[in-house]
Amino acid sequence: MANGAMKTQRWFDAVQRCQHKGEAYALVTVLGCTGSTPRDQGSKMVITGESTYDTIGGGHLEFVVTNKAREMISDNKSVQEIQHFPLGASLGQCCGGSATVLMETFAGCDFHIGLFGAGHVAKALVTILAGLPCKVTWVDSREAEFPADVPANVTQVISDQPTYELEQLPNGSDVLILTHNHQLDYELCLSAIKHGNLRHVGLIGSLTKAERFVKRMLHRGIDQTDIDRITCPVGLSDVPGKLPMEVAVSIAGQLIAVENKGKTTDARRGLAWKEIKQELGGEVNTEGQGSVLKVTHT
Structure with a gap:
């Protein structure tokens, strides 16, 4: 068993x-x-x-x-x-x-990222995501492009139907479209719009690429509101650089900002020391650093 x-x-x-x-x-x-x-x-x-x-x-x-x-x-x-x-x-x-x-x-962890493409930027990005509290579904059709070892929080998916894999992502996922093929990027954007329940969709590329994609989508009758949910170029605009790691840092920074938007940290979490002492009883020793509560066994 x-x-x-x-x-x-x-x-x-x-x-x-x-x-x-x-x-x-x-x-x-x-x-x-x-x-x-x-x-x-x-x-x-x-x-x-x-x-x-x-x-x-x-x-x-x-x-x-x-x-x-x-x-x-x-x-x-x-x-x-x-x-x-x-x-x-x-x-x-x-x-x-x-x-x-x-x-x-x-x-x-409910911070789920769908990463499409296994090129240089994606590889650099995975090394960063390995140290973040997130789950990553990493999709590409080219098995040889994946590294021999992937981090524990990354699931490698070799698929000839990446658009299908995107549509199966959990609601609330963040999607990063970083493939080597512009037409595949476009099809993945359509799948992201079809999914309808993604938190953030980032597309790698230039402003010119973004404008072309917008025109194609509008020509297909896609609503501008749906198109606007796709961020292109993906990444923080104030983090410059064209090296794969520089681009990866920019993308990771944007993801961290999305994940933490609107979150607040409560000043108090769990039981207060006063409540613990009251509930457990016992003798408190305040000598040295901190306090020690010794609970006697009867």
Whole structure:
């Protein structure tokens, strides 16, 4: 069974993998236990929508925790919950002890980029996108143009129908059209307009290319409002340069601006220190740097 095989991968490797891929996951930690339990405090496992990694002891406890974690993951929010399980009374396990677990969910990445073309600019851009919290679908019909290794957050798609691949992108995706063929660029622009639910569409090229595309689209009866959703030339106008990496930096900067437009950061996130002290009790040591809350076990 796939899930069973995944248990051999340690939880910390799974966390790194999920972070790199932008995949939603839950990290489960046994905070404490009494009596006979499958695993001791500190045991951890990672749960995704499809797999589990490492184990907190198996049995019905792990089954219930896995199902609960997947319910939490489905909301795609980063939250924390502490749950207590009497193993004998509520879960029917023969050990008869109890376990308290911390369930932390980490939202998956919804910053999705469809990158069309595997030329010099696209290759340079991928090296930048590898370090950003995004998922990239990289499409080209020329297998030989792709590098031997691609970053963990990039999915390589070799397709003779790139327009179809564009139309299958999730709603809210950002699209970058950077192919070697002007006619293909034009057809991809039409597919982007047909999709209708993309956040940002960027087309590489000059102002002259943009004007020609606009005339062709208007001649086809495409509404000017739909045409205006395509940005050409793509990239930040105040970031000059014609080298592939310079163009890539300009495009990446524009994408980052689009992703963060209108976002605000709350001054307070999670539990305040005062609330944590109140809820957990214990002795606070303020010597040295910071404060230490020591929770005694009874």
